[in-house]
Amino acid sequence: MKIQDIKNLQRRLQSSFDEFKVLNLFPCLGKFVFLKRWEKLRQLRQDQEKLMVPLIKARKAMREGKNEKDEPFLPYVDTLFDLQLKEENRKLEEKEIVTLCSEFFTAGIDTTSTALEWIMANLMKHPHIQDKLFKEIKGVVSDGEVEIKDEDLRKMPYLRAIILESLRRHPPSHFLIPHTVTKDVVLGGFLVPKNNIVIFMVVEMGRNPNLWENPMEFKPERFLINGDFDISGTKEIKMMPFGVGKRMCPAYRLAMLHLKYFVANLVWHFNFNVLGRRCGFD
Ligand code: HEM
Structure with missing residues (x-):
């Protein structure tokens, strides 16, 4: 109750x-x-x-x-x-604990479920990607296995690539939480004066043709080139679905694990198709 x-x-x-x-x-x-x-x-x-x-x-x-x-x-x-x-x-104080617990729910539920919906929609739109993922899972998991576990998920680079590609094209948060600069900063040739608010356009970064080849195309393979893509942005920042730096989502590893777990288990047990209509999204 x-x-x-x-x-x-x-x-x-x-x-x-x-x-x-x-x-x-x-x-x-x-x-x-x-x-x-x-x-x-x-x-x-x-x-x-x-x-x-x-x-x-x-x-x-x-x-x-x-x-x-x-x-x-x-x-x-x-x-x-x-x-x-x-x-x-x-x-x-207790009231502060209420705020933090509520933030935990707010930040952790809608984000993961929205990301999952987009991943599944992309798999339905691109059946060949779903097939390739199923083959990857089949190569790791024994026939008859009911639940795919964490240790098996680690052996599925294509699964991770699909999730990253979906987070790039359809990040659940289109903007980060507003950030304030603590000193004057020059950003892309513009002065952002101390104490001003900066809003990062996460979704635009993922669609930037200077950073991504054919950015509107859904192509997980781009994350298989050059080894493991660093989602935390410590080496370079080409997308930031979880933010980067000090205020980055504290649960990004948990969120990636949840997404891998749900997607792999869904695709292992079911085949997802669009009936009748085309997938009408970009
Ligand atoms: C796909 C899933 C998720 C995405 C895309 C996501 C994304 C984000 C983003 C963009 C921020 C703001 C970062 C910034 O402004 O710099 C954030 C903050 C936060 N996230 Fe996540 N998140 C996800 C899942 C979760 C989960 C599962 C939890 C908790 C269990 C969680 C807890 C938090 C908290 C507590 C903050 C606020 C941190 C702060 O105040 O500094 N997130 N997340």
Whole structure:
């Protein structure tokens, strides 16, 4: 029941994000000019605290007196209980933990599911790529195997290439979270003054013909040339579906693993086709 409640709340929150963006433009004035939106946001936040604070308290109580090593895994929320804010010399308050847990859901659910939908759509649009992937899986997994596991996924370079190609062409986040420059920076010949906001156009970078040959073509093979492509951008930055640098998505490895796991297992068990109509997307 609680899981369903969290799911409903997250859905309400995520489907309203676009409405709330305008409140960021003029934080002081916004709540008066857009009173209804401000009230909606306040109500959502209240509902979130009402639902999540008791769960956080319950987890804290359950954890007391227990040895961490006895648990099979370390829950995200436990790491927040222990966090010490050095500059302010304090621990996180419960309401701050609510925000961070909610951010975890917001950042981690829609992104992965959108990426998965695009990968599967691309496999349906390009059946020869789906066939090639199936052959790769067949070369690694024994007949009759029900579930493809992590150790097998590592032996599938074409699977990884498909996922990277889909993230290049159809990144779930078209922009990064807004970043602020901490000093004057010259970017591509333009001065970005200190404290200004920079919005990175992730999707445009993946379609840039100066960086990618025939960028609109869906061609996973491009990621098989020159060894392992470095998605974290430490060597060069040609795309950034997860961002790069200090604020890069902290879960990019987990997300890649999830995507590999779902795609490989789906293609292993089913053949995906478009019935009747053409795949009408670029
Ligand atoms: C395909 C899946 C995913 C994509 C494409 C993705 C992409 C991103 C991007 C672009 C950012 C912003 C980086 C920046 O602004 O520089 C971000 C941040 C973040 N992501 Fe992901 N993400 C994915 C999956 C996940 C998952 C599964 C989780 C958690 C389990 C997660 C947790 C986060 C968090 C907590 C942040 C905020 C980090 C911060 O505030 O600095 N993401 N992600």
